[in-house]
Amino acid sequence: MKKLAIILVLAVLPYVSNAQSNFDKYENMKDVTSMVMTSKMFKLLSKIDFESSDKETQQYLNLVENINNIKVFVTDNKEVSQKMRSDVDSYLKNSSLDELMRVKSDDGENIKFYVKPGSSEDYVKELFMYLEGNDNHDGPGTVILTITGNIDLKQVSKLANDLNIPGGKELKKVKKGN
Template sequence: MNKLIIAFLLSLAPFLSQSQNFEKYENMKEVDAMVMTSKMFKMLAKVDLSENDPEAREYMKLIENLDRIQIYKSSNPKVMTQMASDVKSYLAKGSLEELMRVTENGKNIKFYSLPGKNDNYVKELFMYLEGGEGAEPMSIILSITGEIDLSQLSKLTADLKVPGAEQLKKANKKS
């Protein structure tokens, strides 16, 4: 009986789990990876800032509500194919809503979000970029989770030097 219950729970795990396991890319030598956790954001939020700088205070307010930022970038064709497959599988779960698509200079950039507590917030911002820089092919997966204030998000992605940040900034100005 216990084996039956365990088997049943294991079969439900993929449906109960919200996030895709993109972490497998962290240890691949063909992938540039950056992962920041909530502990890092909490540490950054404790940095003593001048009370006269409202922009810095807003920035700290944004990052202290983040849970995780994951960025994976590769130019290896085999890894790029796997990334495309994993992203397709992740999006097929149907929990993310498409925000926008941009095709520019040989890059296809797609933004998705998971709705948050109201229209100004999302629980996850997900970006997938396929294309290249010059002659070099490239794929990038970006996932930001937490209580994300959309009005502050373009600043964060620009500071992280994420490809597609400029398109996100333009989209923010339109909304």
């Protein structure tokens, strides 16, 4: 399941950005699968010459140009999950993130989305997702995803839904300010 989470995040690559240093300690921690993509990678992607008049491809390229980085941390270890929960609680308490939505799925996963306001109603500076899985379920245990940059919520939600990322269907229904 960890491989699937990483593959999904890689597929979301054109839509995401910068994680907080609060979570950097998980990057090299045992029992944590991590993925960190920096702004340099996104700049390289934005320079790829796509000769396409397809509107969706152009929207992806525009989004990539505005990404700072993506950080994803996944664990099935209960002790690490508890540490992550504590760090997420602390981060949310001390940040200027606004809750976007909460979802409790049929299989017991709790998914929470937070945003840092951006340049307009449809754009955010940070999209933060925290997923707490069900111990009796086959899905990921705990997932922290943070994306920073100039993020178009409409594009992120469409991609998340298309790729069946946890919470993607719910995110598609939400607009900033709801």
